[in-house]
Amino acid sequence: MSNSQEFDFAWLSLDPSDDNLERFFMVLAYSLEPYSSVTSELIRNLFSAPQIPSSSSLAGILINQLVHSQKKLVLVIDDYHLIHNSAIHAGMFEFIEHLPSNFHLVLSSRSDPPFPLHRLRARGQMIEVREADLRFSGEEFENFLVNQHLNLNEHELTILEESTEGWIAGIRLALLSLQHQADKADFIRKLSGNTRYIMDYLTAEILDQLDIRTRLFLIKTSILERLNPSLCDHLTDLNNSHTILQDLCRTNCFLFSLDPEHEWFRFHHLFRDLLQFYLKQQCLNDPTAMHFLHNKAADWYASHGFFEQAISHYIQSEEFSKAGKLVEETTFKLFEQGRLHSLLNWFDLLPRALLESRTRLGLMRIWAIAFAGDIVNAAELLNSLMVTGNRSFPTLVDEQNLNTDIQVICNFLEVSGCKNVQTLFLTELSKSELQLLTAFVQSVYYWSIGYAGRLQGDLLRAQTNFEEVLRLGHQMRNLWTIVTASADLGIVLRQQGKLKQAEAIYLQTLQMIPEISAPGYVGRLESFYGSLMLEYGMVSAAEIYVEKALRHNQYWQNPNHCAHAWLTKAAISIFLHKYDAAFQELDQAEEWIRKGTVTPNLSAVITTTRVKLFLKTGNQKSVLSWLENTIFQPVPDEKNIDEVEEINRLTAARIYLAQNDTDKTLHVLRSVENTARRFSRISTLIEALLIQAQAFSPRTNSLPLIRKALEIGLPAGFRKIFIDDRDAISSILPDCLEIEGAVELLAFLQKEDRQKATQTLLSQREIDVLRLMAAGFTNPQIGKKLFVSTGTVKAHSAAIFRKLDVTNRTEAIAVAKDKGLV
Template sequence: MLLTTKFLRPSTDRRAIRRDRLNMLLEPADAKRLNLVVAPAGFGKTTLVAQWRARSTGSTAWLSLDEHDDEPRRFWQYLIGAFEHAGLPGLEACKPLLVHDQDETATGTITALINQLAADGGQWALVLDDFHLIRDDRILRALAYLIDYLPPSVTVTLASRTEPPLPLARWRVRRWIEDIHPALLAFSEGECRQFFQDTMGLDLSDSEADAICRRTEGWVAAMQLTALTGARGQEPQPTSAPRLQVDERHISDYVLSEVLSQQSAAATEFLLDTAHCPRLCGSLCDAIRGSQDSQQWLEHLLSQNLFLIPLDTQSQWFRYHDLFRDALLHRIRHLDPDRARSLWRKTVDWLLDHGHVQDGILQIVKEADWPWLASVLAEHGNNLIHGGYHLPVLEWIESLPPELIHDSPQIQMLRCWALFFANRLDTLDPLLTTLEDLLDRRVADSHPDAEGALGLQSEISLIRSYLARTRSDDRSASVLTRQVLKDIDHTQIPLKSVTYYGVGLDYFGEGLLLDAEDALLSAIRYGQLERKPSTVLSSGGLLAWIQYNRGDIEQALSTCTDVRAWVDQHYADPSQPRLISCWQNSALAEIYRERNQPDLAAAHLAPLLEHVDRGTEPGQHVIIQYVRGHLAFSEGRLQEAFEVLEDAVRIGRKRRDHIVFEPPASSALLARCYLAAGHPDQALECLDPADAGSFSNPLNREQYLISCARVQVALGQPDRAQEILSSLLSAAERNAHNRHLVEILLVYGEALDLQGRHEEAVEMLDRAMAKASEAGFLRLFSEESPRLQTLVRALPALQAPGAWNQDLRTLLGGCRPAEPDDQPGPAGPGAQTTANPALLPEPLSQREMEVLALIHDGHSNKDIASRMAVAPATVKAHIRNLYGKLGVGRRTEALARARELGLLSR
C-alpha cells in the first residue's frame, strides 16, 4: 500500500511572496523537458514549485521523496502512483509490468507509462521533490530514459539540494533544461521587504529589512527564523536600535540539523577545518589541513550546493555563505577550541604569506590579537598606505592599546603617513615632534634598532618636505627632499619612490618639465620595486600630465596605459574599489578632450567626481573641478563650466594653505568662459591681479597671463596683449611648455592681425599650426575666439594633406569625425590618396605600425587591445589616425594601401 500523503502538493500560503519572474521560467516551452531547481536547504525550492503549480492549468503528478525511496521498485511504484493519484487513466497495465521487471530497471513499466502519457495527450507536469535523496544508479539511468522519450506535453521538475548525476550536459545542448539556481532563488531586497511585511506580518522599515536581506544574502530560511524569533515578544528596544536582528543561534541550529547531520564524516571534517577561511582556494585549504585533496573537496561541495559560492569563473576561489560559515565556526569552537585556534593561526599565516594582507589583518582584528596586529602593521602597513588603504590602517592603529603605539616608532610613523594621506595635516606637527624625540633617545641610548631610527628620521624629513609645500615654502621642501635622497641608500626603509616623486613635484613646480620627467620615471621604477602602487599611479599620472603639456600626447597615453597595467596586474582585488589616481585620470580626461573624444574624457573624469562629493584634499578638488569645467567649456556647456570653475577658484583661494601641490589656474579658464559668453568685462574681473604673484608654478603663471592677453585682445587692446605674450614666448620654448606655446602663438597672431600686421600674424599662426600638428593638439583651436578660428581656417597650411589637418578642418567646420571601427575614416570612403603613392604625408608611428600588423593578421579591435595591453578606445584612436594617414575609410582599403606603399608584404 502506498502512502497517499506523498502525492499531495503542499498548499500555498496566500501571504507568500508571488515570484512571477521565476514562475515564468518554470512554464512549459517548446523544447523544454526538465525544470532543475537546485539550491541548499531553506532556499524555498518546494514553495516556489508548489506556488507555480497552484497557478497552472495543467495536471500535476507530485511526489515528495524520502530516504526510503532510493530503491528502484519502490521509486517507480510511487512515481506511477503519483500519476494515478493525479488522474492519469490506463495505468492498470503498468503495475503488473513493474512486478515482472526482473533487472529492476523498470524498462517495461516506463515504456508503458510513456505510451499512456502520449495517448492521453494532455499537459502534464511531474514534480519530484527532495530529489537529492535519490542516489541509486539504476533509478537515475531509468529516469534519464523516461525524460529522453517523454512526449512534448510533459514537463518534469526536480527540486533538489544537489545537481543530480543525469545527462544534463547533453540535455542542455538540446535546450531541454531550465536551470533555477541559488542566485535566482535568493530574495531581492524588494521581495525581502514584502516577505517581512506581508508574509511574517512585521512592520520593519525598508532600511531594517534591507540590512537583514544583505546579511542573509536572500536566504529565506534565515529570514524566516529571524522573523519568528523577533515575533516572540522581545524586550522593547531603544528607538535608535534595530527592532529585528538576524538570530544566528537559531540559524546555526538549523544548519546543524538540516545540513551537517546529512553529510559524511569526511565532508563535515573538511567544512569545519576550513571555516576560518574568509575566502577559500585549494592551496589555502591544503596548507591548513595538511593534505593535497582540497581542490577536489571544493569542487565536490560546489556540486552538492553546500552554501559554497564561486568567486571566479575558473573554480579557484570560493567563499561560504556568511551565516553558514558562522554556524561552522560556532560548531568547531564548541567541539575543539584548541584545534579551532590552531586552524585560525594557520589561515592567517597563509593569508599574510601569500599577499592577502588585508584579509589576514581583518581576521586578527576579529580575534583582538593586538600584539600580532601591531607586528603585522609594522611589517606591511607602509605598503598598505601607499596602496591606497590609509584609512583602514589608521582605523587599525587606533584600535591598538596605547602602550603598543607608544613603544613602537614604526607604528607612530605609520600613523603619521596615514594621517598625511587622509589630509589631516593639522595634526601632524606635534606627532612628528614626539616621534623625533623618541628616535633621538633611541640613537643616544644605542638602542638595538638605532639604524631603523635613522631610517625613520628620513621618513619624517620626507613628510616635512610635503608639509613645507602646503605652506608654499618650496625652498625648504626642496632642501628636505634632496637630503632624504642623499641619505636614502643608508637606510633600510624603501623610500626612493616617494622621494623621487617629491623631487618630480619640485621640478614641476619650477616649470622644469624635462627634469621633472626624469625624476618621475625614477619614482615609477622604484615604486614598482618597492611595491607601492599608489606612488606608481600618482607619479605616472603627474608624468602623463607633464608629457601632455610638453606636447607628447602619445607618450602620455602610453605612460598611463603601462602604469595602469602594472597596478592592475599586481594589486587587482575584486573585493576592493579600483585604485584611482587624480593626476592620471585628470590627465586622461584632458588628453581625450583635446583629441576631440569627449565621451572618453567623461569616462575618465567620472570616477573622480565622487571624490568631490565625498570630500578630498583641496588641491585634488581644484584639479578635478578644473578638468570638469574644461570639458564643459569645450562642449559649450557654459553654465555648468561657470558653476564648476567658480567652485574651484573659491576652494583654491580659501584652502590655499592646505594644498600640497599647486593646481592649474582655474581663474584663467573661468575668464575664457566669460569671453566665450561675450562678457570680456567679467572676464577681466575674475582675473584678480593678486593671483599673478601667487603662482609659484611657471605653467600656472603662464596660463594666467595668456588669459590676460586674451581679455586684452577682446577689449581691443592688442598692443597690451602683445606685451604680455612677448614676455612669455621664449621661456615657453626653452622649457618645452609646448601646449602653452601653441596658445601663445595663436593669441599673438590674433593680436598682430588686429594691428594690421597680417604677414606677421600668418607667420605666428603657421608656427602654432606646426607645433600643434607635431604634438597632436587639436581641440584648443576650437576653444579660441571666432575671429581667431576664421584666421586659422584661411591659412594655406591648413589645406595640406594629412590626418591631423583633416581633423582640424572638420573640427573648425563644426563636424565631428566618424568612429574608426570599420566606419568611413576621416578622409571618407573612396577618398583621394596622396599624389605620390610611395610616400605618406605623415609617417606611421611605431604603435600605428603595430596596429596595422595586427589588422593584417585578422585580429578584432578587442583582440588588438588585449595583445597591446591598451584600452579598446586607444586602439580605435590608433585606427582613426592610421586611416587618416593612409587616406582610406575601411580595413580592407587600409591593408590594400599599406601593401601598395610597401608597409606590408603582399
C-alpha cells in the first residue's frame, strides 16, 4: 500500500443505531456499493425474506461480491466500539477471515473488538495502530495548524498540543470553539484540564457559542437520523430551518449535506449523541416532551409518505394507536416493497392489548406471519382472533370486509400448509364478496384457488385463476405478485403441453425485472425457466439459470423457492449422468423441506426423484422401502386424481416395470392415463404412454403408444421426457421421422451416443483438460485451474492426442466439438 493512488478508499462511520444486524450489513453494503458489485438493495431484499439470514451467510454474500471486483479497495470502519451485537461480531470476523487479496480493512475502535486477535497476529494478517501511534507529534501538529491562520504564540500552541495530547478530533473541536472566542489565549489556558473529559468539554463549548435558538434547534432535531428543512420547521415551529442547516453545514458544525441540492443532512454521530444527551437532560422533569417531539416527527413523515419512519417515531413516542393505524393501512403496500422484516419487528413492538383489541390490525399481523412462512403460528393467531377479537365495527360494510378478508387468509393458510390434498377445502367467494376486497387480497384469493386447483389436478381451473393473479399484479404494478403468478401459470401451461406459452410468460417477466431491483423474487422464476430449458434439452441454458436462481435465492430464502432450485440442479445432474452430484443436490433440497413448510407436490417430486435415482443406481432396498411405505388412494375410473397421487403412481409404475410386473404397471397407470386425457395433463400423458409402451412386448404393441407420445410431445417442444426413456424409443424413432421434431431428437441421441463412446475412451480428467483447451487456456493456466503441474497437463494432452488420433490442440478441439464434448 505504498502508493495510495493505486487504491480506492471507502469510509463507514458507525453510530449506536447500527448495532442491529440488518442495519449494520445494510450500511456496510452501502459503503462498498460504489466500488464493487455489492449492493445495499440485495441486503435489503435478503432481510425482506421470510427467513432472517445468519451473520455468516451475510458475510459470505459480501465476500462473494467482492471477489469479482478487480479494484484495490481500502474500507475504513470507524467507531466499531459502538457495536455490541454478538451476531454482528461473528459475521465481521467471518468477513475478515475470507477477505480477498485486493481488499484491506481498517477497523477504528476505542476498545479491542471481541475477535480472536491472537490468531490474526500469529498469521501476520493484522497491523495494530494503538492510541500512542495515533497522536500527532509536535511536527505533525504544527503542520496541521499551518493553514488554520491562528494568531497563537509558541507557548499557546504548546498548551493546546498538551491539552489535546495530539488527538486530532480534540484539536478540531478546540479550533471550532476557538472561532467564537474573543480572548483566544485565555480560552486555551483553560483547556489544560483532565483530558478524559476534553471531548465533552469542547463540544459543550461549541454549543455554548451558538445562540439559544440554534442550540435548541440542534437539540430538538437530534431525534432525527436525517434532517430536511421542512421536517425541521415542523419539529421546531420555525420557518428558517433551511438557512440554519446551510449555516451549520458551512461552518463545519458536524453537519453534513447528503445530496447536491442540500435538501437532506445528517449530524456526525458523535455530535448527535451529545445533542441527545442534552435533550434527555432537558426531558428529565417532563418525559412527555421527548414523546411530543417523536410524535411531531411521525406526523410529518406520515403526511409526506415516509411510512416506515413515521411508524418508528410513533412507536418511540408511545403513540401505539397511531402506529397501529398506520401499520394497518400500509401493510399491503409494504408487502409490495418487500418490507416483511420491518413489519414483523413493528408487530413485536406493539402492545399485545392493542393487537387483540383491533381486529383489523391483528389480521395484518397474521398476514405478515403467514407470508413469512410460519403457517402454524399464523393459523393459531387467526383462531384466537376469531374467538377473542373485537367484533364491533362502525358499519356493516366494515364487518363484511373483515369477514371476507378472514376467509381469504383462511384459504391461503389451508393451501400453504396443506399436508393432504384429499382433505383440501377452500371457501369460494361470490362476485359481490370479491368486490369488497383490495386488489392485493383479491390476488391472494385467486392464487389460493388456483394452487388448490393445481394440487387437485384441475389445470384449467388453476390456469384461469393464475391468469387473474397475473392481471391484478400488472394492475397494481406489484412485482412480487407478477413473479409469483408468472411462475405458477407457467408450470400449469407446461403440464398442459403449452411449453412455448410458458416460455413466453417466463421471459416477459424476467425481462421486465432488473436483477438488482428484486433478485429474491426472480430466483423462483429463474429455476422454473431453467427447468423448462432442460426439458428442451438446452443443458447449458438450464445450468446458467439454475445457478442464477441459487444465487438470488440467498436474498429471499423461501423454502419452496430454494428447494425447487436444488431439485432443478439435481435434474440437470441426472440428465448428465452425474448421479453422485445429484444425490448431494437432492440432500440440499430436502434440507429446505426440513427448514420450513414446502408444498406437498414439490415435496413429492423431490422424494420420488431420489427414488428414481435409487432405481437407476441399483439401490433396490431403498426403492422397495419407499414402495412399501407409500399408500395409494383408491381411484374410481371416473374420478380425477390429485398431483401428489399422480407423481407417486408414475414412480410406482417405473418400479413395477423394473420388476417386469406388467399387470401392476398397467394397473397403477390406468387412473393416471384416464385423468391425464380427461383434464389435458399432457406431460403426464406422455410419460404414462412411454411407461406403458415399455411394459408391452413385442414391438408391434408398443409402437402405437410411442408414436402417440411423440406426436403429442415433440411438436410442443418436449425432448428431455423422451431422452429419459431413450431405451424405449431408440428403435422406433427412425420409423417416425415424419413427426415434427423427430429428426432433431434422433440427431441428439446419436450425438449423445458418440459422446459416451468418446467419454469411455477418455478419463474424466482428460475430458476436463480437453474442455479447458477448447476454452483457450494455456497448459500452465489449465494446471492452475486443475491444481496439477504443467508437466501433468502435458501428459494428459499427449494421451488425448493419442486416443483421438490427432497430432495437435486444434485437431483435438475439432474432434471434441464434432463428438459433442465441448
